[in-house]
Amino acid sequence: MRPQVSYSSARSLAPPQPTQRPPAPATPRPAANRLLASLHADLQQRLNDLGSRVALQKSAVLIEAGAQHTHVYFPCSGLLSLQTMTQDGNSVEVAMVGREGVTPPLAAIAGSPAAYTTSVTVAGEALRLRADALQAACDRHPALQRAVWTHWQAVLSDIALGSACHCFHTARQRLARWLLTASDRIQSSHLELTHEQLAEVLGLQRTGVSVANVTLQEAGAISSRHGRIRIIDRARLQTVSCECYHKK
Numbered sequence: 456m457r458p459q460v461s462y463s464s465a466r467s468l469a470p471p472q473p474t475q476r477p478p479a480p481a482t483p484r485p486a487a488n489r490l491l492a493s494l495h496a497d498l499q500q501r502l503n504d505l506g507s508r509v510a511l512q513k514s515a516v517l518i519e520a521g522a523q524h525t526h527v528y529f530p531c532s533g534l535l536s537l538q539t540m541t542q543d544g545n546s547v548e549v550a551m552v553g554r555e556g557v558t559p560p561l562a563a564i565a566g567s568p569a570a571y572t573t574s575v576t577v578a579g580e581a582l583r584l585r586a587d588a589l590q591a592a593c594d595r596h597p598a599l600q601r602a603v604w605t606h607w608q609a610v611l612s613d614i615a616l617g618s619a620c621h622c623f624h625t626a627r628q629r630l631a632r633w634l635l636t637a638s639d640r641i642q643s644s645h646l647e648l649t650h651e652q653l654a655e656v657l658g659l660q661r662t663g664v665s666v667a668n669v670t671l672q673e674a675g676a677i678s679s680r681h682g683r684i685r686i687i688d689r690a691r692l693q694t695v696s697c698e699c700y701h702k703k
């Protein structure tokens with residue numbers, strides 16, 4: 456087995472470098488979020504300075520439904536899920552937010568209780584910003600306000616589309632749509648997701664997810680093993696998906 460080299464022992468082997476500066480602290484890279492990247496560089500930097508970069512740990516709950524909404528998250532990588540839940544613990548995803556956007560800004564700015572539970576589906580990083588700081592920045596920079604509202608108009612359209620999708624389309628179609636959309640958001644064909652997570656976002660029983668998963672594998676669209684799903688034939692997956700994927 457390859458021995459582990461501790462940081463201290465590795466450092467002791469290196470000759471002293473008197474002119475070498477200590478490494479700069481890691482700085483947030485807001486441009487990794489596409490909404491922020493659409494803004495002027497000075498404004499990106501301003502928001503970067505106002506916020507802090509946080510790790511998005513898989514399955515972590517960032518905002519509980521009903522809790523006071525004090526911060527917003529601009530994902531730089533990974534994927535967030537906005538879910539609504541019933542009293543008996545069932546859940547369904549109403550929207551996903553990735554690098555293209557930001558978590559619900561309106562409730563945060565208004566100081567209202569969160570309407571959705573926001574949790575991490577795919578681990579990554581985000582720029583976390585206080586809601587009042589976002590409000591002040593929107594007041595001063597109309598371009599930011601336009602970008603945030605335009606994104607959320609698109610999310611609300613997705614929510615409306617999702618309502619019809621849940622009622623009229625099959626589990627297999629919806630799973631195909633969800634995998635394609637998630638893959639687009641994280642720009643990867645590999646997704647680490649358990650059937651339990653898929654059941655939560657799709658509002659299905661685990662057995663329903665398992666059956667749909669098997670049919671997609673048999674169609675040659677995906678491979679799935681030990682919580683790792685890979686899209687192996689995107690075109691085929693699109694033919695299985697319901698029309699909702701193509702309407703986005």
Ligand SMILES: [Zn+2]
Binds near residue numbers: 619621698699700
């Ligand atoms: Zn659909």
